[in-house]
Amino acid sequence: DQQVKQNSPSLSVQEGRISILNCDYTNSMFDYFLWYKKYPAEGPTFLISISSIKDKNEDGRFTVFLNKSAKHLSLHIVPSQPGDSAVYFCAARRYGNKLVFGAGTILRVKS
């Protein structure tokens, strides 16, 4: 039972344009949603999160949107830079310590 799904295995975007990464979830008990970025041979790095009581959170070039009725969240990166090329994982937390991860989306930003 995959509770967190990232349906796009990969995404290719031109430098300077917007990157939109999507994530769907099935469990309405999740209280926090997070995005992680991962480079090869490194551990995931926390990027941005959003509480289930909000619908938007911004941090510089990164914005996360949460649509609870659709059980959908998205990460917007504007403008995209070549250094943003990485694997992006969506994760959801259920009141405490456990994170459930999606399978990841490979983002390639072309210069």
Added chain:
Amino acid sequence: NAGVTQTPKFQVLKTGQSMTLQCAQDMNHEYMSWYRQDPGMGLRLIHYSVGAGITDQGEVPNGYNVSRSTTEDFPLRLLSAAPSQTSVYFCASRSPQGADGGYTFGSGTRLTVV
């Protein structure tokens, strides 16, 4: 400030061997977790701990053991290695007071079981 340190970075085991993956953090985080990453499956939770002396199972605990005798260390033991345990293992920690909910991850241990 080293963050989360995992050792070793690489390991090859024979089927049936046992070993311990080490994880240490210097941020005084109460929460620690072990994940494994397999292609196309994201990261899956193996075991976690909310403090010294307290551990619990995650999504894929079979074949693994943990203990938490100190706040800093959270070792993961493979009891009898199997090829299905070939994976990249990540340890993570966070403070329950952390406002953003995010975990700090180590750089991983790549394990191959032959």
